[in-house]
Amino acid sequence: MLHHILVVDDDEEVREGILLQLSDTRYTILEAEDGEKAIECLNDNALTVDVIICDVRMPKINGVEAVAYFRREFSGTPVIVLTGFPDLDLAVMFMKEGVVDYLVKPVEKAKLIETVEWAASQRTLFSESGK
Amino acid sequence: MKSISGLSASRALLAAILDQVGEAIISVGDDQRITMFNKRAEKLFGYSAEEAVGMPIGELIPTRFRDDHGRHVGRFLASGETSRRMGARVEIVGLRRDHSEFPAEAAISRIEFEGRIIATVIIQDVTERRQQMEALRESEARLVQAEKVATIGTMASGIGHEINNPLYTILTRAEAIRDEKETSQSRRHAQEIIKNSKHIAAIIKDLAGYIRPGVAHDLEAVDVNDQLREAVSMAGHSLLGDQIAIKKNFGPVARILARPEEIRQVFFNVIRNGIQAIEGKGILEIDSWQEGDRVLVRIRDSGSGIPKDHQGKVFDPFFTTKGPDQGQGLGLFIVKQIVEKYEGTISLESQEGVGTVCCLRLPVAQKS
Numbered sequence: 001m002l003h004h005i006l007v008v009d010d011d012e013e014v015r016e017g018i019l020l021q022l023s024d025t026r027y028t029i030l031e032a033e034d035g036e037k038a039i040e041c042l043n044d045n046a047l048t049v050d051v052i053i054c055d056v057r058m059p060k061i062n063g064v065e066a067v068a069y070f071r072r073e074f075s076g077t078p079v080i081v082l083t084g085f086p087d088l089d090l091a092v093m094f095m096k097e098g099v100v101d102y103l104v105k106p107v108e109k110a111k112l113i114e115t116v117e118w119a120a121s122q123r124t125l126f127s128e129s130g131k
Numbered sequence: 132m133k134s135i136s137g138l139s140a141s142r143a144l145l146a147a148i149l150d151q152v153g154e155a156i157i158s159v160g161d162d163q164r165i166t167m168f169n170k171r172a173e174k175l176f177g178y179s180a181e182e183a184v185g186m187p188i189g190e191l192i193p194t195r196f197r198d199d200h201g202r203h204v205g206r207f208l209a210s211g212e213t214s215r216r217m218g219a220r221v222e223i224v225g226l227r228r229d230h231s232e233f234p235a236e237a238a239i240s241r242i243e244f245e246g247r248i249i250a251t252v253i254i255q256d257v258t259e260r261r262q263q264m265e266a267l268r269e270s271e272a273r274l275v276q277a278e279k280v281a282t283i284g285t286m287a288s289g290i291g292h293e294i295n296n297p298l299y300t301i302l303t304r305a306e307a308i309r310d311e312k313e314t315s316q317s318r319r320h321a322q323e324i325i326k327n328s329k330h331i332a333a334i335i336k337d338l339a340g341y342i343r344p345g346v347a348h349d350l351e352a353v354d355v356n357d358q359l360r361e362a363v364s365m366a367g368h369s370l371l372g373d374q375i376a377i378k379k380n381f382g383p384v385a386r387i388l389a390r391p392e393e394i395r396q397v398f399f400n401v402i403r404n405g406i407q408a409i410e411g412k413g414i415l416e417i418d419s420w421q422e423g424d425r426v427l428v429r430i431r432d433s434g435s436g437i438p439k440d441h442q443g444k445v446f447d448p449f450f451t452t453k454g455p456d457q458g459q460g461l462g463l464f465i466v467k468q469i470v471e472k473y474e475g476t477i478s479l480e481s482q483e484g485v486g487t488v489c490c491l492r493l494p495v496a497q498k499s
Contacts (some may be wrong), residue, residue: 011296013323017303024310061375084295104291107300109306 004047005116006030008038008066009055009082014105018053019084021109022116027051035061035069042074049077051100051119056083056090064093071098078119082107155254158452159188161208163201166249173237175256177228188252193226207223207241208248225254233258275465293334297327352386352496353394356419362398363417366406374412382420388496393469400462401430406433408487421495425475428491437481445479 005027007018012033019029030047032038035058042049052070056063067116079099079104083090091102100119103112149156155172159165176183176191188204189197196377200223220236227233238253266485311317363377387394405415413433420427437445446467470477475493 013300013327014296017300020303020307059374084291084293084299086291086295105295106302107299108302109310 002048003027003120004030004049006032006038006041006049006052007050008032008035008058010034010058011055014055018112021112025113025116029114033103034058035063035066038066042070042077043046048058049074050123051116051117052077052079054079056081057086064090067094067097067099076123080115080119082112090114155256157183157188157191157252157254158248159204159208159252161248163188163204172254175233175254176225189225190237193224193232196224204239204250208250220255222257223254225256234261245266275468295332297330300324300327312412315359350388351391353389353391354386355384355394355428355493356381358391358395359398359417359419359428362395362402365395365399366402375409376414378414378416380416380418381420384419384421384426385495387426387473387493389473389493393472394493397466397469397491398428398430400466401491404462405430405432405434405487405489408432408436410435422428424495425492426495428493430487430491431486432486433486436483436485436487437479438483442479442481446477 003026005018005022006043007029009018010033015029015031015033019031022029030041030049032041035078038052038054039061041047042052052074054063054067054070054113058066061069063083067079067081070077075098081091081094081099081102082105083102084105086104094102100122102117103115107115149167150170152169153172155175156167156169157165157172158167165183165188168178168180170180172183173179178186192200220238223235223237225233225235230300234257236255236257240250240251242249259360301324304323308314308317308320359379359381363379367377402415402417409415409432415433416429418427418429418430418431446463467477470491470493473493475491477492478490479487480490482489
């Protein structure tokens with residue numbers, strides 16, 4: 001079974017950075033440059049997304065709206081927010097929304113892998129409980 | 132004809148009135164010697180009236196100003212002509228008996244009395260007023276600086292985003308070089324590290340220009356459109372989403388004479404207000420053009436508008452309708468101070484639910 005991580009970030013270099021950091025893991029990276037593309041990807045039944053890594057500041061649908069949508073429509077898929085905003089209020093808001101973690105860039109490879117693995121284990125739990 | 136006793140009584144009354152006046156009053160004969168010295172003058176200069184009467188008026192002025200002063204008074208007594216407007220208050224420096232100096236304002240007038248010419252000088256010590264003005268200027272400068280710091284605070288998370296993204300790119304490429312089994316990608320990663328390092332340096336430079344306190348230096352010929360572009364870019368750092376369309380219609384304009392960081396701050400503050408007023412999705416339109424010897428900038432937002440009863444107060448210090456985390460209500464106050472310093476004007480038109488239009492007019496630099 002293929003394991004997928006959906007990376008939602010408008011910055012191509014950041015997406016490539018995440019790809020580099022997760023290149024030695026069992027995950028295949030799916031990229032989306034904005035919230036709209038991410039939703040298209042999640043609605044593609046051929047794919048199973050294990051974890052979503054989502055930026056905050058993005059065009060069209062920003063991270064706040066996108067995460068709210070993911071949590072509502074794909075509540076079984078754990079979300080990690082990876083942002084450049086070191087903002088406590090924003091972090092609290094996302095944690096209340098039910099995201100697994102709020103990471104501030106630049107995050108080190110080991111920390112990202114650890115967080116992704118932990119989030120994926122949450123997905124297993126979510127899946128067993130239903131959706 | 133008045134009786135002798137009546138005359139001396141009215142003189143005594145006049146002297147008593149003059150002694151009650153809160154300003155120093157000194158009269159001088161055509162020989163520039165003091166003929167009258169009221170109580171306030173005694174207190175101000177430290178001489179008694181007995182000591183002062185007969186003394187040259189020049190003794191009350193520091194020696195470095197004395198010759199010049201003597202010429203002025205002499206010409207005034209002889210002809211009534213003066214380089215100073217009659218009755219107008221001028222700034223002088225007074226010299227006390229103990230040789231200490233004080234800033235003062237003086238008004239001089241000339242009377243012809245019984246064939247003699249008398250000059251009367253009214254002097255007011257302005258030490259306290261000067262100190263108050265100075266304290267006011269200092270506190271205003273502190274407030275302006277505090278607002279800049281507060282603005283930086285609101286921008287900080289936005290700037291964080293701008294810096295942390297390239298930092299993340301640098302980190303991931305450096306990790307990739309460290310962990311690579313074969314080095315085919317190393318050169319590309321290194322190039323990306325260099326590019327992003329330069330990008331961060333440019334942001335820091337931008338920010339440093341904004342934070343730098345008001346150091347006096349020469350004015351520069353400033354391209355208004357360049358400053359608008361930079362202000363838009365800085366305001367853009369603090370935009371959470373990109374759902375505000377910024378339309379830029381910059382026309383050809385002559386340069387203005389100013390400090391570029393101040394002009395940038397004017398535009399930044401107005402643009403930031405527009406973005407905050409939009410609260411989500413909307414349009415911010417920025418136009419620039421020239422009309423005669425003025426550069427015009429119009430910043431129009433499709434925000435919530437300013438209620439009618441607030442419109443007269445928006446330039447007042449500390450007037451704000453925003454939360455405490457969005458500034459202290461000094462943004463437009465500072466804008467007005469800067470614009471007026473450069474002999475420009477600013478006007479606001481706003482309609483609730485429609486938006487706000489801010490018009491700035493700045494004089495173009497005169498060709499010398």
